[in-house]
Amino acid sequence: MSIEWQAARVVAIRTETPTAKTFRLALDAPTAHVAGQHYVVGLRAPDGYTASRSYSVASAPDGGTEFELTVERLDDGEVSTFLHDVVVPGDELEVRGPIGGWFTWDASTPAVLVGGGSGVVPLMAMLRLARAVGQSELVRLVVSVRTPADLYYADEIVGPEVTVVHTRAAPAGSSRPPGHLGAPDVAGALGELVAGSSGVTGYVCGSTGFADAASAAHGGRPAVGAHPGRAVRRDLVPGLARSSPGARVAGRSDRRVPERCGSMALGSVAERTARR
Numbered sequence: 001m002s003i004e005w006q007a008a009r010v011v012a013i014r015t016e017t018p019t020a021k022t023f024r025l026a027l028d029a030p031t032a033h034v035a036g037q038h039y040v041v042g043l044r045a046p047d048g049y050t051a052s053r054s055y056s057v058a059s060a061p062d063g064g065t066e067f068e069l070t071v072e073r074l075d076d077g078e079v080s081t082f083l084h085d086v087v088v089p090g091d092e093l094e095v096r097g098p099i100g101g102w103f104t105w106d107a108s109t110p111a112v113l114v115g116g117g118s119g120v121v122p123l124m125a126m127l128r129l130a131r132a133v134g135q136s137e138l139v140r141l142v143v144s145v146r147t148p149a150d151l152y153y154a155d156e157i158v159g160p161e162v163t164v165v166h167t168r169a170a171p172a173g174s175s176r177p178p179g180h181l182g183a184p185d186v187a188g189a190l191g192e193l194v195a196g197s198s199g200v201t202g203y204v205c206g207s208t209g210f211a212d213a214a215s216a217a218h219g220g221r222p223a224v225g226a227h228p229g230r231a232v233r234r235d236l237v238p239g240l241a242r243s244s245p246g247a248r249v250a251g252r253s254d255r256r257v258p259e260r261c262g263s264m265a266l267g268s269v270a271e272r273t274a275r276r
Ligand SMILES: Cc1cc2nc3c(=O)[nH]c(=O)nc-3n(C[C@H](O)[C@H](O)[C@H](O)COP(=O)(O)OP(=O)(O)OC[C@H]3O[C@@H](n4cnc5c(N)ncnc54)[C@H](O)[C@@H]3O)c2cc1C
Pocket: 038, 053, 054, 055, 056, 057, 070, 071, 072, 073, 074, 076, 077, 078, 079, 080, 081, 118, 121, 122, 227, 231, 232, 233, 254, 255, 256, 257, 259
C-alpha cells in the first residue's frame, strides 16, 4: 500500500544545539507512528525540481495529530539548510509516512539503544515512549556526543536510563574521560537491564563509522539496515515549502550522508555476561 503525501503545518521550531533544530508538525488527521519510524519530507522548487529526505520521528506516539522531527544542519546540505534557514512556524511542508518496520520498538521487550549525532532522534522516540508508558526499566540509552553543548534534548534526556558519552570534552567532574564509545559503555547499559530477561534487542543509529564502532561494542556484529546515500544536487528556491497539499513529489530521495541504523538480537543478559 502506497503512503500518500500530505500537508504538515509547522507549529513550532525549537533549537536543540547550535546545529540541530526540532520541528513540531501538525497533520489534519491523527498519526499513529511506532517509535523508530520516520517521515519523508518533500520540497519542491518552482521549476518542478523536487528533493526529499527522511527524518526520524523524535516524539513518542501519542495518538495525536502532531509529531516532531529533529534535523541536523549540514552546512552544504540541500534540504537540512532549507529547513533550518528558511522554514518558519506557519509554513506547510509535504510529508509522507510514517515509514519503517524493521527499526521499531513498542516498549514491550528490553532494549539497549546506542546513538550518535542525529542518530539519537529515533532512539529518543523510544525513550520517550518508555517513560510515557512506565516501562523505563526496559530501556537503556547510550548517547555519544562530542561536547556537552552537542547533546540533543538536554533538558529532557538525562535520567537513570541514559548514559552520555563525551568524545572530545566532558563536563567538569565527569568520571569518564573524553573518548570514543567502547564496549564498556554499552556493557554497563546492558548489565543494568532487567536480569534474567529472555532477550535484549540492540538498536544502533549514527554515522557509518559510529554504527560500526557501536555494533562492535554491542558484540561484534554489524548493524543491519544500511542506508546508502545517492548523489544528486540542485539548489532549492526559498519559499517552496508552501507547496500544494496532497501533490505528489515525483522526485528524488537524495542523500549522501553515510548513516546507518540497525537492530540486533543480543540474547539474554545472562548469555551476554557468560560470553564476556
Ligand atoms: C531513515 C532515515 C532517517 C533519518 N533521520 C534523520 C534525522 O532524524 N535527523 C537528521 O538530521 N537526519 C536524518 N537522516 C538524514 C537525512 O535524511 C538527510 O540525509 C540529511 O538531512 C542531509 O540532507 P541534506 O539535503 O541537508 O544534505 P545533502 O544535500 O543530501 O548532502 C549531504 C552531504 O553530502 C554531500 N553531497 C551532496 N551531494 C554531493 C555530491 N554530488 N557529491 C559529493 N558530495 C555531495 C554534501 O556536501 C553533504 O555533506 C535520516 C536518513 C534516513 C535514511
